[in-house]
Amino acid sequence: MQIFNTQIELEGFLSKIRKKGIKLGFVPTMGALHEGHIDLVKRSVEENDYTIVSIYVNELQFNNTNDFINYPISKDRDVEMLKSVSCDAVFMPNKEVMYPKNFKKITLDIGMLNKVFEGPLRPGHFDGVLQVVYRLFDYIKPNTAYFGLKDYQQCLVIKALKNEFFNSIHLVFCPTVRTESGLAMSSRNQRLSSTGLIEAAFIYKVLTTIRDLSVHIEAFDALKYGRHLFIQKNIEIEYLEFANADTLMPGKNWFKKNKNIVLVAVYIEGVRLIDNIVF
Ligand code: AMP
Helix, strand or coil: CEEECCHHHHHHHHHHHHHCCCCEEEEEECCCCCHHHHHHHHHHHHHCCEEEEEECCCHHHCCCHHHHHCCCCCHHHHHHHHHHCCCCEEECCCHHHHCCCCCCCCCCCCHHHHCCCHHHHCCCHHHHHHHHHHHHHHHHCCCEEEEEHHHHHHHHHHHHHHHHHCCCCEEEEECCCECCCCCECCHHHHHCCHHHHHHHHHHHHHHHHHHHHCCCCCHHHHHHHHHHHHHHCCCEEEEEEEEECCCCCECCCCCCCCCEEEEEEEEECCEEEEEEEEC
């Protein structure tokens, strides 16, 4: 597996690949890899001739400095995991490579997406995501890029980025990979104690309960019950809401079949965890 640290190394290599018409798959990550990331990589390896993964902890997208400082880093382990699934290359830039002095920030109005759920609660987060993914797409120019539906709102933000700047890049959104307990895999789970991990598994139980209740009762009542379940367990809720899965427009009643999403953000042992369920 090749390891690139600078844009020059990367560009030199990728220009050869592009000339040969090789199909290039790309998986952007912040490292501390787990099975959720690896699932995206495997999919890319299956569907492309060459797969490149980026590892970069993007300070710009952290609205909370502590969260950035505490973000887990395990580069050697990450490299081994990527080798084991036949990933072809990893791009690990530093800050100067990612954001050179003269870099130009892009602006993109993502409208509603900045006004709901993660938008207002994490000011600057999606702008940071847009800056880094724009630069990575621009450096790498993949045929296909892979993202996880665990970060559902982020998927819609990336779709807006593609529509504005990168029409030729095909996006693939992959289902959330969970542990046996139902907990969505996340690099942040590493910061939980064994008790915290058991508590965190409750998140998906509440989401599936709400989904199952949706057949019988109205959204408002199902969410109320879901909130009650979290409160009973002393889990701090930041939001537990439902919306139209295509637009993330919140509503009062369930939307037509197959369009509902319930999104949740909670704190467990001071760690912010998000998850969602579409039905
Ligand atoms: P991150 O390193 O957290 O920025 O995540 C990199 C990519 O992996 C993003 O597209 C995430 O949505 C995706 N991802 C993270 N966790 C999971 C998971 N449990 N299942 C599927 N995709 C995931």
